[in-house]
Amino acid sequence: MTIRAVLFDFSGTLFRLEHDRSWLRDLTDHSGDPLDVEAQAELLRRMTAPVTLTVQLDDEHRHAWENRDLDPALHRKIYLEVLRQSGVPTVEQAKALYSRLVDPAEWTPYPDAETALKSVADQGLSVGVLSNIAFDIRPAFAEHGLDAYVDEFVLSYEVGAIKPDPTVFAMLLDRLGVAPEQALMIGDSATADGGARALGCSFALVDPLPTTERTDGLLTALREHSVL
CATH class of the missing domain: 3.40.50.1000 (HAD superfamily/HAD-like)
Structure with a gap:
């Protein structure tokens, strides 16, 4: 037909959503040291190709993961958790990175x-x-x-x-x-x-x-x- x-x-x-290392320019690890190249690459991968779950989640966050595309609040919640478990040490840094993900201008x-x-x-x-x-x-x-x-x-x-x-x-x-x-x-x-x-x-x-x-x-x- x-x-x-x-x-x-x-x-x-x-x-x-392309990799942009400028997003990580001021990012540090839990010790206050700049993230190494390998850690930066993995973090960007988790942000820009997040179809596969890459972290361990409790029931609350698994629910958020499974319903993330139905509710903006759950989407924000789960990606902040993924970023936290991926080595982003502070909530402020995680929020700044998340804002890139949901900014249409970044795509x-x-x-x-x-x-x-x-x-x-x-x-x-x-x-x-x-x-x-x-x-x-x-x-x-x-x-x-x-x-x-x-x-x-x-x-x-x-x-x-x-x-x-x-x-x-x-x-x-x-x-x-x-x-x-x-x-x-x-x-x-x-x-x-x-x-x-x-x-x-x-x-x-x-x-x-x-x-x-x-x-x-x-x-x-x-x-x-x-x-x-």
């Missing part, structure tokens, strides 16, 4: 994001963004002029559902007025984003590499599904 809408994930798909679009979104929109196809996220990502799109190509945003913390729950895909499809068989979902998680297949959507997987290493992943996905 002809594709009438393309649904995009946000983190690792259209945008990426970088992939090199082909604009071309991909514009190409889809210019064909008269609907464009939706569907993200498991606990903060508003619309300003990131606006800052780069990409909001002009997006018809609908469905963000987990706003709608109370997360991928791969079919409900959240159905919400976006309903808003776009498109049947599942007429939609292509593009994302970096075969589990979460690939959940769209349960409804009958097509699915394309992209690799959440650094933006300098993945220059045409979105365009390739679109071509492989005959959208371009």
